[in-house]
Amino acid sequence: MARQRAKARRTWGKVEQLPSGSYRASYVGPDEKRHKAPYTFQTATDADTWLSLMRADITRGVWVNPNAAKAQSFGAYAEAYIEQRVTGRGSVLRPKTAAGYRHQLKKGLAAFADMPLDDITPAAVRTWHVERCKTAKTSAASEARLLRAVLNVAREDGIITDNPVHQKFTKSSAGNKYRPPTLDELAVLHAQVEPRFKLGVLLAAYGGLRLSEWRALRRSDLTRDEVRFVISVTRQAQHITGQGWVVGPPKSDEGVRIVTLPTHLTATIVKHLGEYAADGAEGLLFAPLGGSQFIHDSAFNKSWGIAQDAAGVKGQVREHDLRRFAASHLHAVGASVVAVRDFLGHADERVTMKHYLRVVSSNQGEFADKMPVLPSPLTAGAETET
Structure with a gap:
């Protein structure tokens, strides 16, 4: 009944x-x-x-007619995924992230572009992955992650019943194991890089700034008390193929932060401001040469490559690993995991500001001063040779 x-x-x-x-x-x-x-x-x-x-x-x-949806090509569906995807905070994808996804669709995932969604089978994915790994193992993993993410949405939409991309394909098993430099290696890297980039290396190693962040700094982002500089990291500049320079918040909204620098960098910063920074409050700390709006990755990477060779760390230490140097040394001298998280801008913005201000007002400067002072390049070079 x-x-x-x-x-x-x-x-x-x-x-x-x-x-x-x-x-x-x-x-x-x-x-x-x-x-x-x-x-x-x-x-x-x-x-x-x-x-x-x-x-x-x-x-x-x-x-949407389910039968028509099933006939939709992966390429068209993936493009809609990129356009509609939002972050956990409800923000649309960053331009560089979206551009990276589209690059993957045109390159490694091109084999699926015209294929109907329900025609992508586990066997097809496995065959693609085997062939892709022959030439680009690391890229194959990142492309598989995008393929799996797009098809997860297709499954949620009811277009397919199961995701044909096994999770094992999304794990990178190739590539170099990068590491932060030792103190002596950092000294050589700093000594060998072009003079106009020396402060950038120090801001990465002692302030945890990304290349996209330090090249976007302006004089107005620096404040100074009697002994040290403090930097407001509120923007990044990225060059995207087909779009040019895009200026926006750091890598994530949570990356907006205040960074307290060690006192032993004060004289170096003053010297750099006098020799390399553009004039005026809004002048760039790292003024580009020629007609570029900001220092391009290629300009820095050429100089950085020479420094890597001199330090013997090519393929081991990237510019991004200088952030890891900053984090590991801050933690080693007593900074808590929460303090290091705030220092690098890895938390939710509201949590970041809450914890960050407390750290700044109490002991972030003390932690910064405990980080090891860079040895002279001659001493470091001699020790490296032996």
């Missing part, structure tokens, strides 16, 4: 209980054809809920 009453109350769609005990939902769409849910449900209530969502889509005019 209870089941009959439940059926009587349903005015749209159909729910059937299968021999397995699960429930299958179906409905007649605007195309006057019956469409089944792409999966079964544990309870009749869940099946009814799904039917309600389908009916709401039809009412609002946003219903």
Whole structure:
């Protein structure tokens, strides 16, 4: 009797209980054809809920014919994924992130571009992965992560029932194991890089700034008390192929932060301001040569490569690993994990500001001063040679 009453109350769609005990939902769409849910449900209530969502889509005019959706190509669906994806904080993808995804679609994932979503099988993914790994193992892993992410959404949309990309394909098993430099290696790197980039290396190693952040610094971002400088890191500058320079918040909104520098860098900063920074409060600390708006990656990387060779760390220490140097040494001299997290800008912005201000007002300067002073390049070079 209870089941009959439940059926009587349903005015749209159909729910059937299968021999397995699960429930299958179906409905007649605007195309006057019956469409089944792409999966079964544990309870009749869940099946009814799904039917309600389908009916709401039809009412609002946003219903998509499942059969037509299945025929949609991966390339078109992936482009929509990039356009519509938002971060955990509800922000759209950064321009550089979106550009990176599109590059992967055009390169490593091009084999799937014209393939219908439901034609991408585990066997097809496995074959692609084997071939891709022959020439680019690390790229194959990152491309597989994007492929899996896009198809996860397709599964959530009911276009496919299972994700054909096994998680094992998304793990990088190749590539160099990078590390932060030793103190002596850092001294050689700093000594060998072009003079106009020396402060950038120090800001990365002692302030945890990314290249995209320190090249965007302006004089107004620096404040000085009697003994030290403090930097406001509020923006980054990235060059994106086809778009040019894009200036925005740091890598994530959480990256907006205040960085207290060691006192032993004060004289170096003053010297740099006098020799290399552009004039005026809004003048760039790292004025580019020629007509570029900011210092381009290629300009720094050429000089950085020479320094890497001199220090013997090519393929071991990247510019980004200077941030790891900063983090590890701050932690080694007593800074808590929370303090280091705030220093690098890895927390939620509200949490960052709450903890960061407390650290700045108490002992961040003390931690900064405990970081090791850079030895002279001659001494470091001699020790490196032996």
